[in-house]
Amino acid sequence: MVFMISYTGAVYSSIPVTVNTDPDVVKIGTLFNGTQISVSGTIPEDSEVIVQLTGKREDLELKQKGRILGVLWMNLGSVTFRQVPTLYMLYYPEAVGKFARSNPVKWQQLGIGLESLKEQIEITPDKGDKDKLGGEFLKLREGEELYAMREAPVIYGKNGNGMRSFATEVFIPARVPSGTYQVKVLAVNNGNIAGAATREIRVEKVGATALLSSLSFNHGGLYGLLAVLIAIAAGLLMDFLFGENKGAH
Amino acid sequence: MMLHLYLPIAGNSVNVFLVFGMGGIVGILSGIFGVGGGFLMTPLLIMIGIPPTVAAASDSNQIVGASTSGTLAHYKMGNVDFKMGILLLAGGVIGGTLGVQLIKIMRQMGNADFLIKVTYVLMLGFVGTYMFLESLQTLRKKEKSHAAPKKESMYAALVKRLPWQTRFDKSGITLSILMPLVLGSFVGVLAAIMGVGGGFIMVPVMVYLLRMPMHVVVGTSLFQILFTCIDVTIMQSYSNHTVDFVLAVILLLGSTIGAQFGARLSKSLKGDQLKILLASIVLLVMVKMLVDLLLPPHTLLGYTGGH
Numbered sequence: 126m127v128f129m130i131s132y133t134g135a136v137y138s139s140i141p142v143t144v145n146t147d148p149d150v151v152k153i154g155t156l157f158n159g160t161q162i163s164v165s166g167t168i169p170e171d172s173e174v175i176v177q178l179t180g181k182r183e184d185l186e187l188k189q190k191g192r193i194l195g196v197l198w199m200n201l202g203s204v205t206f207r208q209v210p211t212l213y214m215l216y217y218p219e220a221v222g223k224f225a226r227s228n229p230v231k232w233q234q235l236g237i238g239l240e241s242l243k244e245q246i247e248i249t250p251d252k253g254d255k256d257k258l259g260g261e262f263l264k265l266r267e268g269e270e271l272y273a274m275r276e277a278p279v280i281y282g283k284n285g286n287g288m289r290s291f292a293t294e295v296f297i298p299a300r301v302p303s304g305t306y307q308v309k310v311l312a313v314n315n316g317n318i319a320g321a322a323t324r325e326i327r328v329e330k331v332g333a334t335a336l337l338s339s340l341s342f343n344h345g346g347l348y349g350l351l352a353v354l355i356a357i358a359a360g361l362l363m364d365f366l367f368g369e370n371k372g373a374h
Numbered sequence: 375m376m377l378h379l380y381l382p383i384a385g386n387s388v389n390v391f392l393v394f395g396m397g398g399i400v401g402i403l404s405g406i407f408g409v410g411g412g413f414l415m416t417p418l419l420i421m422i423g424i425p426p427t428v429a430a431a432s433d434s435n436q437i438v439g440a441s442t443s444g445t446l447a448h449y450k451m452g453n454v455d456f457k458m459g460i461l462l463l464a465g466g467v468i469g470g471t472l473g474v475q476l477i478k479i480m481r482q483m484g485n486a487d488f489l490i491k492v493t494y495v496l497m498l499g500f501v502g503t504y505m506f507l508e509s510l511q512t513l514r515k516k517e518k519s520h521a522a523p524k525k526e527s528m529y530a531a532l533v534k535r536l537p538w539q540t541r542f543d544k545s546g547i548t549l550s551i552l553m554p555l556v557l558g559s560f561v562g563v564l565a566a567i568m569g570v571g572g573g574f575i576m577v578p579v580m581v582y583l584l585r586m587p588m589h590v591v592v593g594t595s596l597f598q599i600l601f602t603c604i605d606v607t608i609m610q611s612y613s614n615h616t617v618d619f620v621l622a623v624i625l626l627l628g629s630t631i632g633a634q635f636g637a638r639l640s641k642s643l644k645g646d647q648l649k650i651l652l653a654s655i656v657l658l659v660m661v662k663m664l665v666d667l668l669l670p671p672h673t674l675l676g677y678t679g680g681h
Contacts, residue, residue, distance in 0.1 A: 155620075158378035158387040187675045197667050199491070204675070261674045268673070269423070299380065299387035300423070330382060338382040341615050349611025352435050352619050353604050356626055360442025363630035368447055369638070 142320035143167045144310040151297055151328040159299040162326065164216075165292040167284055168312035172319045173221050174279060174291040175311040177237060180211030181304055187265075189258070206262055207247040211302050213239070213272045216295050218279040221313065231316035239263055239274055270298040303328050383618035384428045390624055392422070397436060397628025404629070405444045405636020406643070407652045408592035409573035410437045410599045413659050415625070424621065425677060431610035432621045434603045439626030440633045441600035445593065447637035453593030455544035455586065458554055462576070462594075463601055465558020470602075472559070473566025480567075490567060495663050497564075501578050502656035508582075509649035530585075545586040545594075557583055565602070573599055574656055581649065588645030 144166035151160055164176050184207050191201035215238050217225075225232040233241065243259040266272035275296075282290040295308075305327050312320040330338055340348045378387045396418055400411035412433050419429035448454050480489065536550030561575050573595055580591040611617040640648060 153380060155380055156378065157380040187677060190671050190674045190676065198669070198671055199667070200676070258675070265673050265675050299378075300385060302385065334380055334382045337619055341383055341611065341617065341619070345615050346608065346612040348619070349608035349617060352611060352617055352622060353438050353607050355619075356435055356439035356607075356622065357442045359623075359626050360439045360444075360446065360630050360633075363439075363443045363634060364446040367631055367634040368443075369450060 141167075142169075142310060142312050142322040144308065144322040144324045146308055146324050146326050149324075149326050151301070151326065152331045153301075153303065153328065153334055154330075154332050155334055157299060157334070159301075160297050161294045162297060162308075163292065163294055164308060164310065165290065166310055166322065167288045167290050168310070169314070169319050170284070170287055170289040172312040172314040173218055173224075174293070175221060175237065175313055176214075176216040176293060176295055177307075177309045177311065178212060178214040178216075178295055178297075179307050179309070180213070180302065181306075182208040182210050185209055187262070204258060205249045207249065209246060209262070210242075211271065211304065212306060213242060213266075214295060215239070215274045216277045216293060217275075218293075219276055222276045224316070228316060235311075235313070235316070235318065237311070239267075239272060242272075269300055271300060297328070301328050303330055379620060379624065381424070381428075381618045381621045383616065384424045384432070384621055386423045388422060388424075388621070388624070393621070393624045394628040397440075397625035398632040399628075400436075400625075401440045401443070401629030401632020402636040402639070403632075403655075404437070404440050404596065404599075405447065405633035405638075406592070406640040407573075407636075407648065407655070408444075408448075408577055408595035408599075409652070410441070410603065411629075412437065413574070419621075424618075427614065427616045428618050428621070431607065431614065431616035432618045433625070434606040434610065435617050435619070435622035436625035436629055437599060437603040438607055439622075440629035441596045441603065443630040444596040444633035444637055445600055447634050448589075448593030448596060451589070451593070451637070451641060452544065453589050454597050455542055455590050455594045456597070457540075458542050458545060458580075458584070458586070459594045459597040461551055461554035462558035462561075462580075462598055465555040465560075466562035466565070466598070466602065468555075469559030469562020469564075470566045471562075473563040476563065477567055491663065491667065493567070495660055495667065498574065498656055498660035498663070501574065502653050502660055505578055505581075505649055505653035506657060509646045509653060512646045513650065542586075545584075545590045547585055549584065553584060574659075577652065588648050589640070592640055592648070 144164065147163040147165075151162065166174075168174050184205055186203050186205045188200040189202055189204045190198050192198055193201075225238075232238070235241075243256075243263055246255075246259050246262065248255050248258055263272060277293055277295075279291055279293040282292075284290050305325055307323055308326055309321060309323045311318055329335075377390045379390050380387045396415065400415045403409065403414065404411045412430070415433045415436070416426070416429045419433065420426050424432070445454060533549065533553065536552050538551045539548055540551055541548050557579050561579060564575055576595050576598060577591055580586045580595065581588060586594070607617055643651070
């Protein structure tokens with residue numbers, strides 16, 4: 126599948142960028158502990174690849190901590206971060222990392238990465254501390270491994286016709302919420318975007334995991350009752366197995 | 375060995391052996407002291423990546439298992455006063471309902487959470503210090519012999535005058551049934567406000583206000599906590615869908631076994647030794663909460679539902 130996407134009004138010459146993902150569906154089962162997705166495709170041969178993975182955007186309300194009486198920390202109020210993605214990952218090869226470090230302005234102009242995300246975030250209520258709060262928000266998400274920027278190994282190959290192939294792996298953390306995600310591949314050449322393509326992947330719970338989730342949300346009372354009964358049964362069982370076997374008095 | 379299981383409600387995966395071990399340790403504590411262990415377990419679960427509301431609700435589920443196991447073990451040792459326990463429970467239900475209404479009012483007034491934390495720290499500090507000093511004193515007194523007869527305190531005299539006196543065989547005391555009902559309600563209100571099982575308050579109440587022997591306190595407290603947590607688990611599951619059964623099972627496999635060993639350990643400790651150890655734990659928890667209030671947090675932002 127090939128898409129043409131334009132950035133800030135620029136129009137590309139018709140060099141198609143292609144992208145493929147394997148798997149297309151991440152299945153969360155009982156033993157799920159995060160997984161790797163292979164991202165591969167073709168880009169113009171004089172460009173480098175950047176892979177961006179984003180989740181759906183939603184409003185997130187968080188509690189903000191502050192100091193009172195100069196001594197005690199407590200929750201001072203709520204802050205809503207508007208339309209922030211549930212997941213944000215940016216993967217790029219060493220060459221791009223070097224470029225970003227030596228050309229910070231050009232990198233910023235690309236509009237990708239966590240710094241750009243921070244600038245784009247809207248926060249309500251706006252008390253003029255957006256930069257600080259944005260930074261704290263990124264820290265929170267990075268701690269959960271839901272937002273990350275990583276230098277990753279990319280394998281390039283020669284294709285001919287002015288194109289080269291690329292292949293890399295993106296890590297999906299265990300915390301990933303179920304839903305659809307956009308895998309966007311950007312071909313960059315000296316700070317300019319030479320082409321892009323997008324593919325959608327899905328993350329969904331399967332098997333017993335899906336069953337338990339559904340039971341909990343749709344039949345909460347029954348689920349709770351079962352949970353209690355099983356806990357009691359386990360208590361009884363352990364007493365039988367490990368308890369002292371004198372008669373009760 | 376690293377075996378991870380995915381927790382469907384918590385939305386994260388955990389190391390099975392780590393969680394099983396956590397359950398085991400908290401189970402031992404509950405078997406020795408008659409507390410639920412939520413004060414320790416919930417923060418630990420949050421540390422390993424479980425959302426706070428799911429941590430609290432799933433731990434409640436775990437406590438049902440551990441306290442079943444613990445109550446049975448203590449029952450066999452003659453440590454469960456069912457009569458007292460049922461009266462305390464009845465009081466607790468009344469108190470708990472009152473407490474939930476109080477919370478509603480407090481929430482409308484704003485920043486209830488902070489008030490609750492400060493109250494908790496103060497209560498733990500007071501109770502812990504009192505228990506610590508009292509049991510220290512008793513342990514010391516036992517080293518010298520006492521010839522003077524004990525004077526009856528005003529409190530004891532007052533208590534004796536209450537109506538509906540009845541004998542509680544397991545505890546070896548005679549009390550008005552009003553005592554456990556009223557005190558149970560008091561604990562219930564506090565437990566609803568502070569969102570905890572109440573073991574920390576119930577145990578000192580039973581020791582100092584009901585004058586029950588420490589070993590019977592442990593067993594009866596577990597009996598109490600069992601029913602409180604059955605209620606909480608079902609309510610949380612029904613209203614908030616926050617009970618993660620997979621998490622609860624891993625935890626309770628550890629804690630039900632731990633409770634058995636805890637109960638056995640408590641047998642080899644004297645009542646006053648148990649008291650002073652519990653008092654030390656209470657004081658440690660208080661210090662930890664105080665430190666949390668005073669030190670800058672890791673991030674200034676947090677998810678709603680934290681404690």
